[in-house]
Amino acid sequence: MLKKFFANGVRTRFIGTIACGWFLLLAADRVDPLRVYQGGIVAIYVIAIASVILLTGYSGQVSLGQGAFMAIGGFSAALSSKYWHLPFFLTLIVAVLAGALAGALLGGGAARLSGPYLAGITLALAIGLPNLANQFSFLGGEQGLDYSVGDPPLRFGMDFTTDKWFFWITGLAALITLWWTQNILMSRYGRTWRALRSNPAAAQLAGIHVGRVKVLAFTLSAGLAGLAGALLSMTLFYALPSAFPLSLSFALVTGAVLAGVTHLLGSMLGAIVLVAIPAYAELLANKLGGAERVIANLPGLMISTLLILAVLFTPNGPGEQWRTFKEKKGKKDRQTR
């Protein structure tokens, strides 16, 4: 009976998501406030890395411009809350739609491009978009735009902190994202993307419309990035151009590669590493004397080094490495017996 119930993948994933949610909810009450804040950032990174995994790991397209899509999401959410006075929940939906629209536009052009060309055009977007935001006054210039979810509802009690409120929102968003993305990846579309990634010509022969499928992946991925951008702006209280630097896009690629670009759940590992490294780098920098240039550059150095090492030595993620190791060991055991 129970076995039959869990045979349905969609249902299993749904239950798993709910269980994770309960766990996070209880955990948030039992750790110190800094950890709660970092948990919120981890949740945002999980969403953003999931968007990279969907795009790069499954449809095989590299985007170095996820930070730009995040910026589009953050700014459109802030704009819609400023001019249309939408409730917070709806601004998140605006962010998703705006990100997806931008992704569809860029993807429409980019679907004909491969590897380096696509990387170049998205890199140009990531460098240029924050510059652009500085130039138009309705985007608030360098000060950015106010964007806030407001105080947590009173019924949660007086000692319910803003950080915890952020954590609840971002955690819920991350869980829903993971659940939804996993379902998409297991669906017909996920299968098509995998087919396309491993052999475009064969996929085309099998009747897959290559361009359309690629644009779809771009659109969905950019939508997720838009959501992550809006949530990031929420935790900063502002949609800021400087919150979406080029290094953010790089960090997201790093997180995805660390996790193994084809493992969605690995996005959690990647997100934790991305939050942990700057924290530890700061500790280390302070130990090394705490010069300003060390504090400013050590996190970047560590993340980039990690990216190179990851792509050289565990290109398919630590999980893959572990599996091949076990397979080899199993073979050896059988031989000696």
Added chain:
Amino acid sequence: MLAFISTLLIGITVGAIYSLMALSLVLVWRSTRVINFAQAGQAIFSTYVAYEVIQRTGNFILGMAAAVVVGALLGALVEVLLMRTLFKRIHSGAVAAVAPVIATLGLLGVIRASVGLIWGNDGHRFDAPVSTQAFSMGNTVIPFSRFNLLVIATAALVMIVFTVIFQKTSLGLSLRASAFAPEIARLSGIRVGSIRTIGWAFAGATGAVAGVLISPNDSLTPNSLDLLLIFGFVSAVIGGLDSLIGAVVGGLVLGIGKALILAYLGSSLDYPTAFVVLAIVLIVRPGGIFSMKRGRNA
């Protein structure tokens, strides 16, 4: 009329620097089929070396020479240490197609952070060796300086050297052969691996020259060459990534186009134009403006 001519001259100056960056990207692309995003990093490191040498000795030519040598060494080092390992380890899998892009990006991050660690993130003043004062003819001022002239002359010199090397020497023949058909080149007894390393060294040196030439108009920071990388990439794409002449023409087209837009439409459209040009070229003629019809490969 005078204003138009001076705009053209400014465009050619900037375009010459873009051409150099584009050349360095094309040199690597031809031999390795990788867009070396770390080129901006290699160039900024070389530029900082030039800055250091100029600070110590006060001699611009010595600084430029140091940058060229360091750039070439760095390029060769990157090929031998990073690229060879990468291609040895990764043959297939989900990452194979994107691994080179990601690796060069990682390298860009590493070099940039290292430069920040050594020299700090604050801007440095990089003085031009000759006057950047505009020439004037009688009462009219042409916004074109001795330094602009030096930039154009240096870029032209680099291009002439490349033309001679590629067209007249056996090294150039090997470089062209191993870019055109590595297998056949290897069968004819060319050591394709070493030739590739030399190609990367040339690219590193060219990028270093571009970095040193563009810096005197700007303050020098660890990411001050990001835009040069993008404009170089756009130029290379306009010229079709595979062609050295295309890279030079692409750089000049982009430089002049940008100068004209700057003069007649205002500065806020500067960057978006490059992006739009890139998008249009990629969509209309993905093989560059000189491309011919080719067979499909997918």
